[in-house]
Amino acid sequence: MEGKHSSPHSINLLKKIKDFTRSILEDLCNGCSPTIYIDKFRTYCTESSGNCCCSSDLPKGKEILTLQRECHARRMDVLLRVLMVVQQLLQENRHASKRDIYYMNPLIFKEQSVVDRAINDICILLHCSRHNLNVVSVGNGLVMGWLRFSEAGRKFDCINSPNTAHPIPVHVEYVEDIISVAQYILIVEKESVFQRLANDQFCRQNRCIVITGRGYPDVPTRRFLRLLIETLHLTAYCLVDCDPYGIDILSTYRFGSMQMAYDAKFLRIPEIHWLGAFPSDCEKYHLPQQCLLSLTAEDKQKVEGMLLRCYLEHEVPLWRAELQLLLDRGFKFEIEALSVHTLSFLSNEYLPSKIQSGAYI
Amino acid sequence: MEVNSVQNLCNYLITCAIRRCRISEDFCRLSISVKSSPQSTTPLLWISVSDTGVGSTLEEFLGLKFANDPIVADKWDGVICVATTSISDKEIHHFKVNLTETDSSRRMTKLHSVTKNGAKFSGTEVSLWISENIDDLLRDITFFLRKMLVLKAPVSSYELFRFSMLILPTIPALKNVLTSDFFFLKLLWSQCESHILQLASSSLPSSAPNIDQLKSGFEEYVSKHGNILNDVCHRCFSTGSREYLKVGSGVACSTGNQRSNGQVMEVVIIVSEIPETTQSSCFRAYDKKTEILYFKDYSPCSISQSSLDALTSIKWKDYGLTLRSIAVQDGCTLLEWQNLPPFAHIDIVLHSYHKQVLILPCKESSQVDQSLTRKAVKLALNELKEKNGGVLLSERALKICNYAPDLAKTIAGLILSSHDLSFKGECISLLGLQFQEITRNVVEDCIKEKIISAIGLNDIKPQRTREAASFLFDDEVIQELDTLDEEYEECEEAFGS
Numbered sequence: 026m027e028g029k030h031s032s033p034h035s036i037n038l039l040k041k042i043k044d045f046t047r048s049i050l051e052d053l054c055n056g057c058s059p060t061i062y063i064d065k066f067r068t069y070c071t072e073s074s075g076n077c078c079c080s081s082d083l084p085k086g087k088e089i090l091t092l093q094r095e096c097h098a099r100r101m102d103v104l105l106r107v108l109m110v111v112q113q114l115l116q117e118n119r120h121a122s123k124r125d126i127y128y129m130n131p132l133i134f135k136e137q138s139v140v141d142r143a144i145n146d147i148c149i150l151l152h153c154s155r156h157n158l159n160v161v162s163v164g165n166g167l168v169m170g171w172l173r174f175s176e177a178g179r180k181f182d183c184i185n186s187p188n189t190a191h192p193i194p195v196h197v198e199y200v201e202d203i204i205s206v207a208q209y210i211l212i213v214e215k216e217s218v219f220q221r222l223a224n225d226q227f228c229r230q231n232r233c234i235v236i237t238g239r240g241y242p243d244v245p246t247r248r249f250l251r252l253l254i255e256t257l258h259l260t261a262y263c264l265v266d267c268d269p270y271g272i273d274i275l276s277t278y279r280f281g282s283m284q285m286a287y288d289a290k291f292l293r294i295p296e297i298h299w300l301g302a303f304p305s306d307c308e309k310y311h312l313p314q315q316c317l318l319s320l321t322a323e324d325k326q327k328v329e330g331m332l333l334r335c336y337l338e339h340e341v342p343l344w345r346a347e348l349q350l351l352l353d354r355g356f357k358f359e360i361e362a363l364s365v366h367t368l369s370f371l372s373n374e375y376l377p378s379k380i381q382s383g384a385y386i
Numbered sequence: 387m388e389v390n391s392v393q394n395l396c397n398y399l400i401t402c403a404i405r406r407c408r409i410s411e412d413f414c415r416l417s418i419s420v421k422s423s424p425q426s427t428t429p430l431l432w433i434s435v436s437d438t439g440v441g442s443t444l445e446e447f448l449g450l451k452f453a454n455d456p457i458v459a460d461k462w463d464g465v466i467c468v469a470t471t472s473i474s475d476k477e478i479h480h481f482k483v484n485l486t487e488t489d490s491s492r493r494m495t496k497l498h499s500v501t502k503n504g505a506k507f508s509g510t511e512v513s514l515w516i517s518e519n520i521d522d523l524l525r526d527i528t529f530f531l532r533k534m535l536v537l538k539a540p541v542s543s544y545e546l547f548r549f550s551m552l553i554l555p556t557i558p559a560l561k562n563v564l565t566s567d568f569f570f571l572k573l574l575w576s577q578c579e580s581h582i583l584q585l586a587s588s589s590l591p592s593s594a595p596n597i598d599q600l601k602s603g604f605e606e607y608v609s610k611h612g613n614i615l616n617d618v619c620h621r622c623f624s625t626g627s628r629e630y631l632k633v634g635s636g637v638a639c640s641t642g643n644q645r646s647n648g649q650v651m652e653v654v655i656i657v658s659e660i661p662e663t664t665q666s667s668c669f670r671a672y673d674k675k676t677e678i679l680y681f682k683d684y685s686p687c688s689i690s691q692s693s694l695d696a697l698t699s700i701k702w703k704d705y706g707l708t709l710r711s712i713a714v715q716d717g718c719t720l721l722e723w724q725n726l727p728p729f730a731h732i733d734i735v736l737h738s739y740h741k742q743v744l745i746l747p748c749k750e751s752s753q754v755d756q757s758l759t760r761k762a763v764k765l766a767l768n769e770l771k772e773k774n775g776g777v778l779l780s781e782r783a784l785k786i787c788n789y790a791p792d793l794a795k796t797i798a799g800l801i802l803s804s805h806d807l808s809f810k811g812e813c814i815s816l817l818g819l820q821f822q823e824i825t826r827n828v829v830e831d832c833i834k835e836k837i838i839s840a841i842g843l844n845d846i847k848p849q850r851t852r853e854a855a856s857f858l859f860d861d862e863v864i865q866e867l868d869t870l871d872e873e874y875e876e877c878e879e880a881f882g883s
Contacts, residue, residue: 043809046800050816053836058844092837093844095782098789105796109803116805133792 034157035115041151042112049105058092061101064149066286068293071333079335082290100142106130107143114159120196123162141284149287155244156198166193166246167219170234171207172253176200187228190219193236197248203256207234209380210253212297214265214274215239218360218371225372234259241274244285247292250278254296262300262385264376267307268357269320269327272348275299280336298385299341301375302360304350310375316362320355328352343386389485390453392461392516393526399435399512400530401685402446406439406510408684414438418527422520431518436511441472444481447512448493452485462516470510477501532613533679533686536603536735597652600737601635604654604679608733622660632657632777634770638761639741640754648741651693651758653766656733657777674710674726678719679735688717692752693736696759697721704845705767705778707732736762768846775839783845787838794834802826 049059064084070077078085090097090104110126113119127140134140148155155161167190172183176194183191184206194200211233213219219237222228228235234253238246254261263278265271279297281289307317320328328351331337337345351357363371379385389395400418407414419434452464464486471478480497487493516523608631609618623630633656640649678697680689694712702709708724726732736759771778779787801813814821817832 039806042800043804043806046797046804047809047813047816049797050801050813050833053833053840054816054818056836056840056843058840091844092786092789092841095785095789098786098793102789102792102796105793105800109796109799112800113803116803 032118035118035159038151038153038157039112039115042108042115045108045150059101061090061104061150063088063090063146064287066149066289068280068283068286068289069334069336072335073333075335075339077335080339084287100146103134103139103143104146106133107140108147111147111158111160118159120159120161123160126160145284145287154288154291155285156196156248161195162243162245164192164195164245165240165243166236166238166249167191167216168193168234168236168249169219169223170205170228171232172203172205172234174200174203183234188223188226190223193246193249195245197245197252200249200252203253205234205253205257205259206232207257207259208232210234210236210250210257210259210261211300211376212250212261212263212278213237213360214263214271215360218264221361221364222372225369227372227376230372231377238274238278241277241282244292247278247281247294251292251294254294261294261297262380263297264300264302264360266357266359267302267304267351268359269324269331269348269351271302272344272351273327273331275344276331276334276337279341299344299347300379300385302358302363303347303386304354305347307356307358310363311366312358312362313365316365317356317358320352320357324357325352325355341386347386387449388451388453389462390455390458392458392518392523393530395450395462395514396433396435396523396527397530397685397687398450400534401683401687402442403435403437403439403510403512404684405446406442407437408439410439410508412438418531420520420523420527429517429519431516431520431523432513433516433523434511434513436509438507438509441475441508442468442470442510442512444468444470444483444494447483448490450483450485461518462514465514467513468510471502471508473506473508475502475508476504530686532607533681535613536607536679537600537681537684537737596650596737597635597637597654600652600735601633601654604656604733604735605631605633607679607735608656608658622658630659632659632770632774634766634768634773636762636765636767636769638758638765640758649754649758650739650741651755651762652737652739653759653762654735655763655766655770657770657774658731658733660729660731674723676721676723676732676734678721679733680719681735681737681739683739684737688714689719689736690738690752690755692756693738693759694719696756697763699756699760700763700767704780705771706780706784707778734763771842771846775835775842777842779842780845783841786841790834790837790841791830793837794830797833798826798829802829 049061052059065086065088066082067079067085069079070085090101092098092101107126110121110129114121123137123140123144126144127134127137144155144158144160147158151158169183169190170187172181174181176196177199181191181194183189208231211222213222213235214237216237216239219235219239222235227233236246236250242250250261253259263275265275275297278294281293285292306312328348332345332348332352337348360371363375367373387398389398400416403416407416414437416437416439417434419432419436421432421434422429447466447468452458464484466483466485468481468483469478470481477499478501479499482495482497484493484495606618607613609623611619611622633654635652635654637653638651678689680687680693682690694714698709698712707726710722710724713720713722721732721734723732738755738758767778776787801810804810811821814824814829817829817836819828819832
């Protein structure tokens with residue numbers, strides 16, 4: 026039987042793994058190729074008619090893996106290898122990172138993304154989230170501000186020193202006792218901007234919580250952010266570079282990533298507002314020409330692709346309009362460009378003025 | 387048909403005799419006799435081909451054309467003697483056919499008839515004198531008959547025939563024969579005898595379907611190295627069993643309209659796997675070539691152009707084979723393979739015949755012939771694949787098979803590393819294994835075998851099915867995700883981890 030410490034959730038997942046293994050074996054014993062049906066999920070499509078159903082969390086089609094294509098055989102091989110690790114983790118009630126799993130067979134897996142895909146496939150097959158598999162990613166996010174919470178008995182007292190960065194806990198499911206006197210949550214794209222705000226003692230002057238995912242946000246950062254918003258009912262603003270990647274990161278917070286679309290309903294943050302930087306900010310804040318960078322061909326291609334995403338048109342048309350403006354003007358700029366006037370322009374003028382005047386979309 | 391060699395004529399006469407036997411509704415006997423003339427200073431031989439089939443209508447001989455070839459003319463005077471009688475005839479009719487006669491009305495001369503004295507039988511004897519080296523002639527006829535043995539007993543009881551060969555060298559003739567030749571004759575005689583015995587004691591009932599007879603005959607042909615040996619080659623096929631022979635057969639029939647005249651194409655393909663050690667000890671030279679044995683209406687002959695075209699058009703790559711060349715030499719068709727696995731050899735036999743036997747072969751549609759050949763060969767290849775896991779797998783399937791050991795290891799791992807004993811027991815029993823004697827290797831090997839077999843079965847399905855299956859239910863393909871399908875090369879960041 027399963028390990029003494031296995032949770033009911035783990036026991037349920039182990040049962041599903043056994044059912045899955047049994048079905049593969051039955052296929053083989055019947056002389057058939059094992060057939061694995063994997064639901065396909067998506068957060069958006071490029072359907073221009075507006076008749077898509079991407080806003081629904083239901084699967085959009087199925088992928089069928091059989092031993093009829095070499096790439097499927099390889100994918101099945103990786104999937105089963107990772108599943109065996111997951112079975113072991115659940116049976117022994119242990120945790121491993123995606124990187125740990127990769128290093129169990131680097132020659133077979135070849136690259137991390139192959140393991141990541143297998144983990145996603147397993148989540149879809151077993152109808153669960155990644156952390157349910159006892160697979161965690163190394164925490165990447167940082168938090169500071171007017172917040173106090175504990176994670177599995179460990180206390181995080183950010184209020185004590187609101188301008189000090191704390192790592193976002195990896196096991197978000199164990200986060201409890203959240204206490205805050207913050208008025209809003211500010212999400213910043215980059216660690217450099219986060220540090221700028223810390224240096225400027227931004228949280229001493231503004232009752233807020235500041236979070237960064239350091240680029241594309243990982244799962245714990247998004248789950249933690251969502252937990253805060255759900256628990257504290259605070260408004261969330263997002264500050265990203267005025268470039269295609271910044272807006273893509275913003276979209277990931279708002280709608281979830283395509284790769285983990287199966288779990289988007291638990292990861293997306295529909296309440297998020299785009300605070301900046303907008304293409305129109307360069308005139309409004311008098312950014313000199315030397316701070317503006319021309320969009321590269323790759324940038325333009327990325328923007329053109331993003332403009333086709335159905336969710337921008339249906340759910341945040343103002344975001345789409347800014348994105349179109351970015352393309353039309355043909356230049357981009359980083360948040361740090363706002364420091365052209367004074368180093369603390371961002372903390373002292375840009376952010377407070379934007380929030381107070383409601384200049385967000 | 388144009389007679390351009392003595393061997394060619396003998397083969398034709400035997401073919402005609404077989405056809406008459408097939409038309410007969412009784413067991414028939416076919417005899418070939420060769421006698422040398424003691425008086426002649428030149429090697430003058432008397433050849434007789436006789437059968438107990440239906441009587442001849444003579445048209446089959448009148449249609450022959452004497453080739454204007456001095457070599458043929460030196461060996462044969464163009465005269466054939468025919469004695470024939472039908473079951474209803476009261477006499478045996480004798481004819482002389484002179485093929486050198488250009489005036490067709492004077493080609494045939496009716497000779498005296500002999501009364502049957504009320505006896506009821508039918509049959510034909512065709513004889514001729516030729517000037518030929520007896521060794522060469524016997525070698526050629528033996529070669530022809532060895533191929534004939536592949537067919538074993540034919541379609542149904544009324545079409546059965548047996549044949550024997552009678553060699554009666556007279557004493558003066560023997561004096562001129564070298565000792566080795568004498569042994570050759572003896573050997574030939576004993577071979578024919580043993581073949582007759584084998585035919586008589588065939589394990590298959592005479593009512594067995596034609597294709598089964600062909601399969602059985604061809605297996606013997608291959609295991610006896612082209613029926614050269616009396617018994618299975620024990621060097622190549624150890625313990626005499628046929629475990630090294632992987633056999634597949636296919637039958638394609640035309641729909642029976644007037645044009646195709648109920649044409650049937652039967653194909654048997656054998657892949658033999660010869661252990662490396664025996665290759666050097668056996669006289670048989672294995673190479674990457676396959677001789678196509680071709681039969682037309684129960685007689686060995688050169689392959690038809692349409693069948694040859696069909697063989698060329700087959701997608702051999704679907705069976706893991708690459709055809710390097712097709713060559714036709716002296717009526718013998720050879721397929722040369724580029725990538726035959728080591729120690730493997732392929733043998734192929736094709737038999738085209740008509741369900742309805744006609745005295746004179748009718749003109750066939752090459753399109754029908756081509757289509758039937760193609761269909762029957764593919765059926766045989768598919769059956770071979772289906773029955774022998776891992777054989778003739780396409781290049782694509784072979785690549786997939788490379789994953790079988792890893793997949794088996796992981797599936798076995800999922801079972802054996804489970805803490806749930808009842809689940810383990812259930813899986814072991816599903817695999818048909820005994821729980822007591824389970825080791826990881828046993829489970830892995832069992833699963834691997836099943837995976838390879840499943841891959842083999844998938845390999846037979848048409849490409850179309852394979853392609854369609856992978857995106858079933860997929861209502862839309864997202865352009866931005868397309869690049870991820872094969873290798874999933876998304877960076878960690880963009881992956882949203």
